[in-house]
Amino acid sequence: MHGLRHGAASLALAAGADVKVVSGELGHVTTHFTQDTYRTVFPEVARAAAEATAAMLKPVSR
Template identity: 75%
Template structure:
């Protein structure tokens, strides 16, 4: 959950400067674990549109709450502006995934999936590493790079293409 002042939908970016953690029943705000953890994450157009729609909804909730609105500055809040408890967000995600018929998956596992898909799509590992807030690309590759069957097939075809008659004559 990020403070709205650090969300620039016009620039399609979210600046990560704080993190919310839950210790027992208490929710605490702290800085990311490392300097690399403080970063900007670039958003795609579809995600930006969803967040713009959410901002519009939140503004309507702010008006409806009037003086009872809690100005937390958070992007994701209850209708009165109070922050969402991290454990509630994780539990709600698990309920949504179960209703969708998905296997059990933690909210944090989406990070692994997004990183693996980005790498499989050919996004440079340096870009993925920066988006994840890693200090080295080696950690990103060791942790997140998975070989998808389609990517493995493309690699096999590209390698075989080098050995084909046309490629051999051009060499």
């Protein structure tokens, strides 16, 4: 059951669910605990972050 709980929380956070909502559903006192415990970096999320960072480094055309 713990694996299902962890997976559901991680997927909800990766999908953009508000951490306060996820934290409340899990019964956590703080959102910090939820973020530290249930944040999994999925490949798609990591790729999107890398692409957004790379986009900021591209020269601006004039």
